[in-house]
Amino acid sequence: MVPMSVDTRGQLVRASGPGRARLALAQTAGRLAAFASRVSGRGSGAxxxxxxxxxxxxxxxxxxxxxxxxxxxxxxxxxxxxxxxxxxxxxxxxxxxxxxxxxxxxxxxxxxxxxxxxxxxxxxxxxxxxxxxxxxxxxxxxxxxxxxxxxxxxxxxxxxxxxxxxxxxxxxxxxxxxxxxxxxxxxxxxxxxxxxxxxxxxxxxxxxxxxxxxxxxxxxxxxxxxxxxxxxxxxxxxxxxxxxxxxxxxxxxxxxxxxxxxxxxxxxxxxxxxxxxxxxxxxxxxxxxxxxxxxxxxxxxxxxxxxxxxxxxAPAGRFSVTTIAGTPARLMLSKNPAGWAESLPLATTDPLVLAIDAVAADGKDLSWLWDVEFEQLRGRTVVCTGPRAADLAVRLSYAGVAHEVIHDLSAAFRSVAGKVDGPVDVVSTYTPFQRLLDLGGVPRTTKPTALPDVGAEGGAR
Amino acid sequence: MSVRIVLVYQSLLGIYGDRGNGTVLAERLTRRGIDAEVLVVEPGTELPEDAQVYLLGGGEDGAQTTAVRELTKDGALHRAAERGAVVFGVCAGYQILGNTFTVGDRQQEMPGLGLLDVDTRRGPERAVGEILTTWRGRSGEEQWITGFENHGGFTTPGPGCIPLADVVVGVGNGDGTEGAVQGSVFGTYPHGPVLARNPALADHLLEIALGTPLDPLPMPEVDRLRAERRKALGH
Known part of the structure; x- marks a missing residue:
């Protein structure tokens, strides 16, 4: 490991030498790859x-x-x-x-x-x-x-x-x-x-x-x-x-x-x-x-x-309010039954949109849908969207919750346009959530605003 | 009289949405005008003696061992199987219904409940993914059983039971067969949960439990999901 230390003013002092050069080369190559990923629209490149x-x-x-x-x-x-x-x-x-x-x-x-x-x-x-x-x-x-x-x-x-x-x-x-x-x-x-x-x-x-x-x-x-x-x-x-x-x-x-x-x-x-x-x-x-x-x-x-x-x-887009296919929407991310137990009570609009997928980043097994108390949505209408909307539809029909299936995300949002005062509440698994951020023009990375120059004095120990 | 469906030790045997099997069975009765209730029984509380269906789901090694110990001490599940009540085990629940299974990295052999003549040993690799099987003795659309499997054990059915199905896509028991049936005791690997995705199997269990045939219960959402899952696996 390259030795490094923090000097009295909090500045990082790094050793030079072959280890440092190798890291610098790796960082340059990494930046190029990230740039390529961004311009090809595949992600933030991080x-x-x-x-x-x-x-x-x-x-x-x-x-x-x-x-x-x-x-x-x-x-x-x-x-x-x-x-x-x-x-x-x-x-x-x-x-x-x-x-x-x-x-x-x-x-x-x-x-x-x-x-x-x-x-x-x-x-x-x-x-x-x-x-x-x-x-x-x-x-x-x-x-x-x-x-x-x-x-x-x-x-x-x-x-x-x-x-x-x-x-x-x-x-x-x-x-x-x-x-x-x-x-x-x-x-x-x-x-x-x-x-x-x-x-x-x-x-x-x-x-x-x-x-x-x-x-x-x-x-x-x-x-x-x-x-x-x-x-x-x-x-x-x-x-x-x-x-x-x-x-x-x-x-x-x-x-x-x-x-x-x-x-x-x-x-x-x-x-x-x-x-x-x-x-x-x-x-x-x-x-x-x-x-x-x-x-x-x-x-x-x-x-x-x-x-x-x-x-x-809106940390990394969570809870962000945006517009998707002309419809104002508030986006919530949940990835597992414990997460859904927390977020579902926050989704209070009627109708509401629930987006489900089951690729690797979401978890390929959707059995957790049965550990979530969807029964609490009875009396409202759910628009089921995303590639695995059909799995949610079966869960909702057994829960006695009115619903319709619109696999396409944009079409799902068009279907609820004008039906809610204010933004429609959305809860989504990971992969559709990233697509919703893109559709809503929300950056996947939320960078802190207006940083002062690095190495300033003061602050906590 | 209400049909009683028991979720056996949900906190130990319930990691794959297994409570869903109870929800599905109860709803399928209620929608036909038959009263049904789902009871969740946790370790330390006695299992009811008079239920018609007992459900056991997925769990980790430690949970399996504890469940066997508690169920053996309790005794009600054995008496239920003897009087012909339906006992339905999925994944870890299937394994503990058998004669023996193994736990831990050193594959320590543990006694099961002995309600199914099967033995489970660590397989060559963990079986994880969508599974599609054909139910023995059934034809047409209802022969297809679809689900998701996630297990490290491979199970060998003995002469006292018959396999439930034959594997088309996936691993199942590991020898081309899937699950086991012995009287009114059933074991299977797919969850999903399995009865949500396979209504004919759900109704089969209910018909055994009630001793009468049931009217059809069309649910187009389930048909669409089944078609979608089969298509995803190329069938």
Missing amino acids: SIRGMVMMRLDPGALGKLLGGRRVLAVSGTNGKTTTTHFLAAAIRAGLGPGAGRVVSNADGANLHHGIASALGEQPRADVAVLEVDERVVADVLRLGRPEVLVLLNFSRDQLDRHHEIKALARSWRDALAQMGADGPVVVANAEEPLVVWAARPAREVIWVDTQSTWSQDAALCPECGSLLTRTDPEQAGDSVIPGHWECTGCDLAEPPAQVRVSGDRIIDRQGRELPTDLQVPGKFNIGNAACALAAAEVFGVDSVTALSGMRTVT
Whole structure:
């Protein structure tokens, strides 16, 4: 690895030599490939750029991570939004030094996507990274992050990730291996698998996110015994938090230092702070609570962090309002049953549009449709669109929900024109979502606006 | 009287949308004017003795072992099979209905429930993808069984049972056959869930459970999905 260091003014100083030259060559080649991908209309080019770079210099990711302060975010759902929250919080903390932050804001979160984002901003010495669940162990090893946020763990794309426990084990092993050199982990206390994975970390800040999805945790990851769970209870004006514990060993929900309370967050100092986020959804308050805890580890005060998070509007196009085939639409992305459980209650228009596909990026197995409570849509009309609209139509007919099938995305939006006051709500799986962003003219990458010059003074430690 | 359909240990055996099989069976009865209820029973709670259908779905290794232990202790599933109630297992649920299956990287052999004369061992590679089979003894449109399979075990049917179907596209049991039937006990690999995609199979289970033939229940959405899936596999 090429040695790098941060000098007193926060400037990156990189060593020269053959390793550096190789990385530079790889970066140039990567940029050309990304340009080719963009002009041919195949995508933002982020992953291609990273792929070419890493083919020419397999050590590129390690070199690019070196010398930066790294904050990483992983989990099944909410990675992209939480990464945007955290980056915004850190920028707010850095003030005039906000340009020192680099982030893979487009959601390209595998080795290639991360390398690509870092390669584009070589002088940004703070990296806020969304990291795919499978890449966490590598980023820990290569990037030695100061903070690792572990959001949640649920079934996702079982055609590829056969057993979610194996992924949790890879996190746990990596954290155990790093010992005292490891990151401070910010972890969701409500998820048994996350708690089990995070326990070996040198320090954990537990967050009570008030999440409600529990379909994926029946057995203790430590000893295999059954877990018991009590749901949160409303007692007058306050809520008695839920709790889970193992019936066979000492694994149990740890007491949280940061917690969600309604639409407020209680920080480590016990301050109850209003969130007032622009991004909707209860689950995003949980995501913000995790980002807030991570920002505080970095040295950003909760109040400042939240002021930054309030500027986040449409992370990588999620929740963006646009016009598709002449019809105003609000776009929501959901990739698995836990995600749909969160987003479906936010889709309140009648009619509404649901877009489904099942290619590799969506997960090829659509059986999860039967784990989503589509019955809640009874009384409204759903326009089923996308290549696998027929699978959704069968699910909806058994749920007793009125629907029609219009495979073509544009035609689906033309069919609902004028039927809704304001934008029609849309929930989509990954692949149709990218096409909807294109049809609506929403850039797939949401770059932070107006960055000051890199290397400015000041900001948080 | 209401027909009772039990989702057995949904939290352990339900990772592939398997609750959908319960939804489909209940809806297909309700729409014919027959009362039906779906009961979700979790480990630690006794299984009802008087249900007509018991459904077991997909799960991971650890869940399989726990389910076998709890169901053996409970005993109601064995008594149900004995009195001719329908027991329908999918994927991991199919495997645990058998005599033996294996878990873990070292392929440790575990006893199953012994309700199907099959044995499951780790296959040469994991079977993941769309599967299309032909149901034995059926012809025309309803012979086609379509679904999605995702399993590492290959299953060998013994003399005490007969395979449910023959594989056209996909892996199934691994020997060209798919699933197993032994009296009123059924095992199969495709999910999707399988009864949503294969209404004739759903009605077959209900007719066994009720002991009477059922009226046809046309659902054009299901026909379209079946045609689409077959076409996608070149049939």
